[in-house]
Amino acid sequence: MQRTMEDDDTLYLRGRVSKLYRKDGKVRVLGTDTLTGQNVEIDADMVVLALAMTPSKGTAEIAKTLKIGRDKDGFLAEAHPKLRPVESVTGGIYLAGAAQAPKDIPETVAQAGAAASKVIALLSQATLNRSPLIAKVRRSHCTGCGMCVEACPFFAIRLEGGKAIVNEALCEGCGSCSATCLRAAIDVKNVTQMQIHEMIEACLA
Numbered sequence: 453m454q455r456t457m458e459d460d461d462t463l464y465l466r467g468r469v470s471k472l473y474r475k476d477g478k479v480r481v482l483g484t485d486t487l488t489g490q491n492v493e494i495d496a497d498m499v500v501l502a503l504a505m506t507p508s509k510g511t512a513e514i515a516k517t518l519k520i521g522r523d524k525d526g527f528l529a530e531a532h533p534k535l536r537p538v539e540s541v542t543g544g545i546y547l548a549g550a551a552q553a554p555k556d557i558p559e560t561v562a563q564a565g566a567a568a569s570k571v572i573a574l575l576s577q578a579t580l581n582r583s584p585l586i587a588k589v590r591r592s593h594c595t596g597c598g599m600c601v602e603a604c605p606f607f608a609i610r611l612e613g614g615k616a617i618v619n620e621a622l623c624e625g626c627g628s629c630s631a632t633c634l635r636a637a638i639d640v641k642n643v644t645q646m647q648i649h650e651m652i653e654a655c656l657a
């Protein structure tokens with residue numbers, strides 16, 4: 453940008469446009485330079501509007517199919533913007549490009565390379581390690597009501613023989629099932645309801 457300003461005598465303004473209208477064969481642009489606070493009037497040959505980028509039509513469907521979260525603008529959401537920028541919350545699903553947010557080509561290429569590296573690292577392992585924070589059903593307490601099946605966003609629970617069963621490979625340890633079960637028959641390992649109660653009591657003591 454600096455080189456263009458110096459070599460090509462180009463003027464960049466950071467401003468807010470308040471009005472555009474045709475006048476004497478030109479397009480008159482009215483607005484404010486937000487750095488100097490000055491009002492600006494420009495008679496332009498051409499005005500190019502940069503429209504906001506929105507998620508593509510299939511984004512909602514693919515998010516639902518792959519159980520990937522979406523951000524407030526509807527783009528696919530990463531697991532953590534700084535620590536896990538190319539991973540989705542669903543294990544084994546990685547993000548790259550404008551599906552995640554508006555971005556340019558170099559940024560997309562860099563992110564795609566990072567996602568590919570993650571996939572290679574995942575597939576090059578002889579065995580897959582999962583987080584130990586997964587749900588576990590207390591079968592003696594389970595009535596088979598199915599509420600946890602409905603509550604699980606990752607389709608990790610099914611009913612079998614009148615009891616809930618957790619697919620440990622699909623479980624992401626979100627705890628929705630545990631919060632839903634009226635019988636306290638399902639808990640996330642290492643974060644049981646009893647442990648949470650004790651943590652709260654310790655905090656309040």
Ligand code: SF4
Pocket residue numbers: 589593594595596597598599600601615616632633634635636637638
């Ligand atoms: S919500 Fe609780 S009682 Fe109902 S099926 Fe799930 S674990 Fe069993």
Ligand code: SF4
Pocket residue numbers: 586587603604605606607608609618622623624625626627628629630640
């Ligand atoms: S913790 Fe429960 S609701 Fe969450 S993914 Fe695992 S089984 Fe599903």
